[in-house]
Amino acid sequence: MREFYTITELTKEFSVSTRTIRFYEDEELIKPVRRGRTRLFRPSDRLLLKQILRGKRLGFSIAEIREIIEVYKAPSGEEGQIKLMIERINQKRKELEQKRQDIDDTMREMDNAEENCIERLAELRVSQ
Amino acid sequence: MREFYTITELTKEFSVSTRTIRFYEDEELIKPVRRGRTRLFRPSDRLLLKQILRGKRLGFSIAEIREIIEVYKAPSGEEGQIKLMIERINQKRKELEQKRQDIDDTMREMDNAEENCIERLAELRVSQ
DNA sequence: GATTTGATTGACTTTTACGTAAATCAATTA
DNA sequence: TAATTGATTTACGTAAAAGTCAATCAAATC
Secondary structure, three states: OOOOEOHHHHHHHHOOOHHHHHHHHHOOOOOOEEEOOEEEEOHHHHHHHHHHHHHHHOOOOHHHHHHHHHHHOOOOOOHHHHHHHHHHHHHHHHHHHHHHHHHHHHHHHHHHHHHHHHHHHHHHHHOO | OOOOEOHHHHHHHHOOOHHHHHHHHHOOOOOOEEEOOEEEEOHHHHHHHHHHHHHHHOOOOHHHHHHHHHHHOOOOOOHHHHHHHHHHHHHHHHHHHHHHHHHHHHHHHHHHHHHHHHHHHHHHHHOO
């Protein structure tokens, strides 16, 4: 495993702009180290970026992604804090399940739409 | 099945503002009929709204939702057009499968996070 | 030593998806 | 008939998530 990635390596790997990556740093979602002024991204930073972009694809806002990332971290604090964290995890699970249901529904409509197309194609051939 | 819904009935059912619904009409995603100036939403308009909001939850933009809705419609045109439509359907399927994968991955991380929390709770109890 | 290359910072701009407020209208109720 | 209620139109405002551009800098190359 590589020790560091440059910003352009990551922009290429994930097809995002440098502006986007710097924006996530401004938002303190990623905290790359520096050599002089230049950012150096560790594998853990790269993983974070991957998780952020995954969240984006699912339509989560930066604020929501921040929450999700908080949840990923090692749990700390006393019992109450940790139980609260578990509740937040279950909340996120519910949101994800809703999205999964939405995907299933949309998929079904796609199947439907395709069948209609195929039928229409058959009709066109018969009527020739 | 009801013949018409008012705009406020729909705002309540789906927890959106009138502004949102009118915005979708401006974008020509929904085309309610009118009695005078007042909008009347048919069951088909209601279904469309439902589909739009489903797309939103999945993080699709208005432009993407417009595409998806196009796909739902009854296929028309000649063979080339319909084959093109089938390709667009398959493209959307890919996007949906990516999202499904993203959900699965995030779910797994949630399971992980919860396990860590439970472990931490156990540790706290032992060390008392 | 001059210049090219890659990265940074800062500031202003843009797009999307609505929010909000004011003026208008039409129908119902007091 | 006056006033309330619910809906409409118009228009300006806004937050989020970057895009874009200019100036700067540092290291490498010619």
